[in-house]
Amino acid sequence: MKTYFRVLSYARPLGWLAPQYLVYALLQAVFSVLTLGVLAPVLNVLFEVEKQSNIPEALPEFSLNINYFKEVFDYYFLSLMQEDQFVALQFVCVILIISIFLSNIFKYLLAVISAIVKANVISNLRNAIYDRLVNMHIGFFTEERKGNIMSKVMADVQEVENTVVNSLKALIKEPLMLIGYFVALFFISARLTLITLIILPVSGFIISYIAISLKKKATKSQETIGRISDILDETLSGMRIIKAFNAISFSKNRFQKEVNNYAEFNVSMQKRQALAGPTSEFLGVFVVVGVLLIGGGMILEGNSELEASSFITFIAIYSQLIVPAKQLSTAFSNVQRGLASAERIFGIIDLEPAIKDKSTAKKLEKFENAISFKNVTFAYGKDKVLKNIDINIPKGDTIALVGPSGGGKSTLADLIPRFYDPISGDVQIDGISLKDLTVDSVRARMGIVSQESILFNDSIFNNIAFGKPECTLDEVIQAAKIANAHEFISQMDGGYHANLGERGTKLSGGQRQRISIARAILKNPDILILDEATSALDSESEKLVQDALANLMKNRTSIVIAHRLSTIQEADKIYVMQDGEIIEEGKHERLMETGGVYKKLIEIQSVS
Known part of the structure; x- marks a missing residue:
């Protein structure tokens, strides 16, 4: 009983x-x-x-x-x-x-x-x-x-x-x-x-x-x-x-x-x-x-x-x-x-969340210096997908994670908003461990645009304003313009109040992605994570989305995961990952001179 x-x-x-x-x-x-x-x-x-x-x-x-x-x-x-x-x-x-x-x-x-x-x-x-x-x-x-x-x-x-x-x-x-x-x-x-x-x-x-x-x-x-x-x-x-x-x-x-x-x-x-x-x-x-x-x-x-x-x-x-x-x-x-x-x-x-705030956790008031990975190792069960990762991402820089599928790129990015915790090592913001900061305050500083555009069966306005219900229509329109989405939204029946249907099925892939980008722009995050944001798009849509992403990345710290290497050649630093380890790092020109895995990937994509 x-x-x-x-x-x-x-x-x-x-x-x-x-x-x-x-x-x-x-x-x-x-x-x-x-x-x-x-x-x-x-x-x-x-x-x-x-x-x-x-x-x-x-x-x-x-x-x-x-x-x-x-x-x-x-x-x-x-x-x-x-x-x-x-x-x-x-x-x-x-x-x-x-x-x-x-x-x-x-x-x-x-x-x-x-x-x-x-x-x-x-x-x-x-x-x-x-x-x-x-x-x-x-x-x-x-x-x-x-x-x-x-x-x-x-x-x-x-x-x-x-x-x-x-x-x-x-x-x-x-x-x-x-x-x-x-x-x-x-x-x-x-x-x-x-x-x-x-x-x-x-x-x-x-x-x-x-x-x-x-x-x-x-x-x-x-x-x-x-x-x-x-x-x-x-x-x-x-x-x-x-x-x-x-x-x-x-x-x-x-x-x-x-x-x-x-x-x-x-x-x-x-x-x-x-x-x-x-x-x-x-x-x-x-x-x-x-x-x-x-x-x-x-x-x-x-x-x-x-x-x-x-x-x-x-x-x-x-x-x-x-x-x-x-x-x-x-x-x-x-x-x-x-x-x-x-x-x-x-x-x-009765389940206890694996990720939760410590009783002594502090609020992250602002992001000032860098995101750091200190000897980070992570595993799903017994299989290690990240091994002894050491990365420093200065504020305002754009870094790119590239490499073969299954190399641990998305997992590494998921550790920054603390979707997971490493099994050893530490992820820090401004020298403070994420575990010593409240989860909400950390995620409030971040915007994420993933390969799959997650949209809800609601109006365009509510999808862009998601997580920020107090915003005005003018703010939403401004974000949509920066994301190159205002034009097609205006042509829809109902405009910003048009319903997108289940998972945004009433829009094309490029349109869905630009709605997601507009949502990230409206949030105005300090840290931006782009996980294969253009990999599923055709060339025309990719160009529009790339322009929107360029607008989004201005004056922000960006972590970009990309298979299409042509999109990340201007990154401040590129990390090549394979089997959970960083095997190469540097700018595009230096990595091409080295003649390693990165150059081979570039050559394969050039031929294709």
Whole structure:
């Protein structure tokens, strides 16, 4: 139940909701029992059992117990019985109407509070997952399947809403209802009530067995949903490849296999879940029959402990036990199913980001001197991709990282905004380790333009102003002009308010890249990282993007990763990387004179 109470902790802020809920639940239970409790007086009126009974001489003295309220009721009821039986019946009917009305009022208030608590739990859970995800290091997203993450954020939270949170009402209200009914039953006949309690342990054991098996099935079901989401995401992203390689049948079979697995798990769960309600109902009816036999025998034998009207009332109240008992058993089964999803959710929330601020971290107020790599080594798992890197990048310089694919260029650049931390050595800005600076203040000084233009399904304005919502339209237009993007934006329907579609698919590759550059220009960073920013473009688009990049790089410290070496020949320093090491460094002319790897790469590209 630890997971269950942890889910409920996300209901904050509760304020007065919790005590109100308990009070309303208690009052509903009281008036629900009272509604059935007046059945005996009604029967007495009809059978004229108490017409000749002695009327109490005066109202009893106040005391907070059931007997006091019963004696007050008897005083008025018996007085009316002596005067006029029909008036006595009217008196009981008025109490019955008032009781039912109040019971339903409190039932409504319980539903309102449940809705508020439910909304709080789901909102807080989703916010907690999202907060954790956006704070996770980049490596987490390369290791974890995106579909599985989306399944946890959407499907698992929905499952928690449908089961754990919805069961809260039953798990609080129904026990109070059961207690109220049992108090009334004990008051009528303690002997009969004790007999009915014998079956409860058996019923509880059966229901708990069903619930435990449900939790195991639910875990497998939610894992399957994650795989379905993952396959769907890959299909939508790779539709061109699927069609180009005639892999439609393969994709269908792969998807259908997981869907069928989910269906099997779901049917199995539904079977077990469906058992809980009927089982508890059957056991309840079984006991009712037993009570009918035992109580009926007592009356037929002339037992003075139980009158006919009281026995009928007892049966009526006991029959109502089946409803809360069934609700409780169903809720318990549902909770087990939801707890499996909750544990998957908390599996993400409990993750600790690999990159986080020290408690003593300082804010980087400004960048003044240089970025330095001090004997830096980095590895993904056991494979070292950077080995003992020593680089110094003075402020205002442009340095280029070139070399064969897999040499560690992008990884080296990723260490500067602290997407990763080196396993040894240190990366510093102005002589201060990045680990001693706050992550946000470091990244605030940087702008990144990557090979893949990351755009969002939003307007052009919001894409350029991303991360800077306070900027004006004039500022966005100015940034777009510098990025050579204003002209094509102006020609679009809606201009800067035109929607770009999913991942900016309404634009060409060059246009998407210029939007990304405009975004970086608007940020006005001190440090610029260009990761293969033009490698995927045609010659015409490349020229426009290169001009935009030249505007962007003015008076900034730039780290350029490039395969097209013609674009970096004016760099202040070029580093040639191979197998995680720097094998050559210098300006273009010097490297050409050396006749090493750099010159060979230039010659290969010249021939091609």
